[in-house]
Amino acid sequence: NAGVTQTPKFRVLKTGQSMTLLCAQDMNHEYMYWYRQDPGMGLRLIHYSVGEGTTAKGEVPDGYNVSRLKKQNFLLGLESAAPSQTSVYFCASSLAGRNTDTQYFGPGTRLTVL
C-alpha cells in the first residue's frame, strides 16, 4: 500500500514550457486535491476533485488545469509555466462521506521555473 505517490519529485522548466504532474493513490479515495506550498505561506488549494470526471477550482487556480479521468489519478497541468509557479506541489486524497476531513498527502514535487 503505497498511499499517495507523485511524479516527478523534481523538475526545472523554462518560462513558457508546459508539463504535467501526476498524482496516484491506492486507497480508493473519492476526493483528491492539489496544493502549492511557498515559503512563509500555508498550503494553498489549487484545484480539487470529488470524484472521477469532476474537478473544481480552489483558492489559486489561475495558470493550472487538472483532469481526473480515473479515480486513482489526478493530473495537474501547467500550459505555459511562469516563474511565479516556482513552488512545491502536494497532492492529497481523502475519503468521501462524513469523515472527508483527513487528507493524506504525497511526498511533493519541487518545481523551479527559470
Add this chain to the structure above:
Amino acid sequence: EDQVTQSPEALRLQEGESSSLNCSYTVSGLRGLFWYRQDPGKGPEFLFTLYSAGEEKEKERLKATLTKKESFLHITAPKPEDSATYLCAVQATGGFKTIFGAGTRLFVKA
C-alpha cells in the same frame, strides 16, 4: 474571510522542556480543525482532527485542544525527533476547502 494564524513562527526547546503551539482561526462555521506534522522535504502527516470546542486529543507527547477561537498543540517533554514543522488547518461547513496556517517550526535540542 476564513483565516488561520499560527504562532510562534519558530520555537526552540531543550529536550524535556514542555511548551505549546498556538493556532488562531476565524471561520464562518467550523467543520473541523486539523493538526499535521511536516518533516523537511516531505508531505504533511496527519496528527489530529478536532470538531468542537472543549475537545481534546492525545498522541504520545502531543495533546491538541480546541476553543471557539483557537487551538493549542501541547508538547510534553519533547525529544529531538519531535523537531518538525507543525501545521494547523480549518475546514468550514458547507465546503471542501481547507485553509492552512503557515506553520510553526519546532526545534528540539538534545
